[in-house]
Amino acid sequence: xxxxxxxxxxxxxxxxxxxxxxxxxxxxxxxxxxxxxxxxxxxxxxxxxxxxxxxxxxxxxxxxxxxxxxxxxxxxxxxxxxxxxxxxxxxxxxxxxxxxxxxxxxxxxxxxxxxxxxxxxxxxxxxxxxxxxxxxxxxxxxxxxxxxxxxxxxxxxxxxxxxxxxxxxxxxxxxxxxxxxxxxxxxxxxxxxxxxxxxxxxxxxxxxxxxxxxxxxxxxxxxxxxxxxxxxxxxxxxxxxxxxxxxxxxxxxxxxxxxxxxxxxxxxxxxxxxxxxxxxxxxxxxxxxxxxxxxxxxxxxxxxxxxxxxxx
Numbered sequence: 001x002x003x004x005x006x007x008x009x010x011x012x013x014x015x016x017x018x019x020x021x022x023x024x025x026x027x028x029x030x031x032x033x034x035x036x037x038x039x040x041x042x043x044x045x046x047x048x049x050x051x052x053x054x055x056x057x058x059x060x061x062x063x064x065x066x067x068x069x070x071x072x073x074x075x076x077x078x079x080x081x082x083x084x085x086x087x088x089x090x091x092x093x094x095x096x097x098x099x100x101x102x103x104x105x106x107x108x109x110x111x112x113x114x115x116x117x118x119x120x121x122x123x124x125x126x127x128x129x130x131x132x133x134x135x136x137x138x139x140x141x142x143x144x145x146x147x148x149x150x151x152x153x154x155x156x157x158x159x160x161x162x163x164x165x166x167x168x169x170x171x172x173x174x175x176x177x178x179x180x181x182x183x184x185x186x187x188x189x190x191x192x193x194x195x196x197x198x199x200x201x202x203x204x205x206x207x208x209x210x211x212x213x214x215x216x217x218x219x220x221x222x223x224x225x226x227x228x229x230x231x232x233x234x235x236x237x238x239x240x241x242x243x244x245x246x247x248x249x250x251x252x253x254x255x256x257x258x259x260x261x262x263x264x265x266x267x268x269x270x271x272x273x274x275x276x277x278x279x280x281x282x283x284x285x286x287x288x289x290x291x292x293x294x295x296x297x298x299x300x301x302x303x304x305x306x307x308x309x310x311x312x
Contacts, residue, residue, distance in 0.1 A: 056276075057269020062215050065264045066223040066235055070203035072211060073265050081206045085199035090139060091192035094132070094149050095185040097156045098178060100125045105174055118169060122160035129157040145191070152184035196234055204242065220268045221246060224255040250275070250285075 027035075062074040070081045104121035136149050159177040163169050208216060221243065223235045239252050246252050255267035278287035291297070 053269060053273040056273055057266050060220060060265070060269045060272060062211070062219045063265045063268050064204075064207060064219055064221045065261045066200070066204075066221065066239075067261060067264060070200075070207050071261050072207050072219070073261065074215065078261070079207075079210065081203040081210075083199045083203040085195045087141070087195040088192045088199065090141070091188040091195065094136075094153065095188045095192075097125065097129065097153060098181065098185055100128075101156065101160070101174065101177070105169070105171075108171065109169070119164050119167070122164050126157050126160045126164075129153045129160075133157075148184050148187060152181050152188075155181050155184075193234060197238060200235065200238055201242070204238075219246075220251050220253065222253045222255050222258075222264045222268050224258050224264055 062072060065071045065073060066083075069083045072079050072081075100121070104118045104125065109116040109118045133150065133153055136146060136153070139146060139149075141149075155177065159173075163173065211219070221239060223239070225233055225235070236254065240247050243252065253268055253271050255264045258264045258267050274288040275285040278289075279285045281287070
């Protein structure tokens with residue numbers, strides 16, 4: 001597609017122009033010094049900017065960090081409220097047999113490969129299932145819930161061993177076993193969500209009870225996760241339900257891929273600084289949620305790259 005766009009442009013210029021266009025750029029001594037000055041200036045401005053951001057970050061307390069546990073960080077220190085949910089780990093982990101099967105067949109194996117990777121992976125899945133089945137009966141769960149885990153795991157074990165023994169595998173077979181296990185792992189996901197929400201609610205409630213109304217009113221709340229869960233996730237849904245005023249006021253933030261309490265608390269300062277930039281420069285605190293060059297880039301791309309004819 002890129003070739004199609006560039007061809008009219010290439011045909012419209014002379015051979016001499018092509019040579020000049022692709023020739024190495026000769027930089028004069030004065031130009032080189034000017035570029036060094038540009039670089040120095042840029043670093044100086046960013047250094048001042050970041051120093052202001054660091055001060056703002058240090059002043060951004062109190063902060064509630066929701067990670068493995070719930071931690072309230074104030075100017076006087078921090079207090080952690082446990083967010084223990086062993087059942088969440090149980091239901092989530094046993095259901096990961098689904099991920100193991102999907103991982104073993106992704107990318108889809110080449111039929112001509114004699115020692116395909118999926119065969120070894122399936123054998124390992126079956127062995128791991130055998131080991132877990134020896135222990136699953138000792139979990140502190142109702143008997144019908146344990147039976148559900150056994151049913152799901154035994155279905156996966158039978159499928160993987162049968163496929164290895166036959167030495168063949170089809171996508172239809174993989175789809176069928178996933179659908180066969182679906183009722184069990186779907187029930188597990190519901191139970192996992194209930195366990196996580198219960199633990200989260202207790203920890204947040206304990207944290208709320210431990211601080212004054214003034215501290216609570218000024219508190220920012222930050223949680224995290226991967227970019228694939230920015231839309232809908234358990235913590236976000238919970239916070240929207242229990243503290244809608246903070247969500248509406250911009251006091252609840254999602255620190256994508258931040259790890260550790262300090263890094264998550266620092267993200268609040270970073271986000272507040274971005275809001276300052278948006279407000280000062282554009283009169284819109286949310287402006288920096290858009291790439292600074294984003295609006296301009298769209299118009300420039302319209303000029304640079306011609307559109308293709310519609311497919312229909």
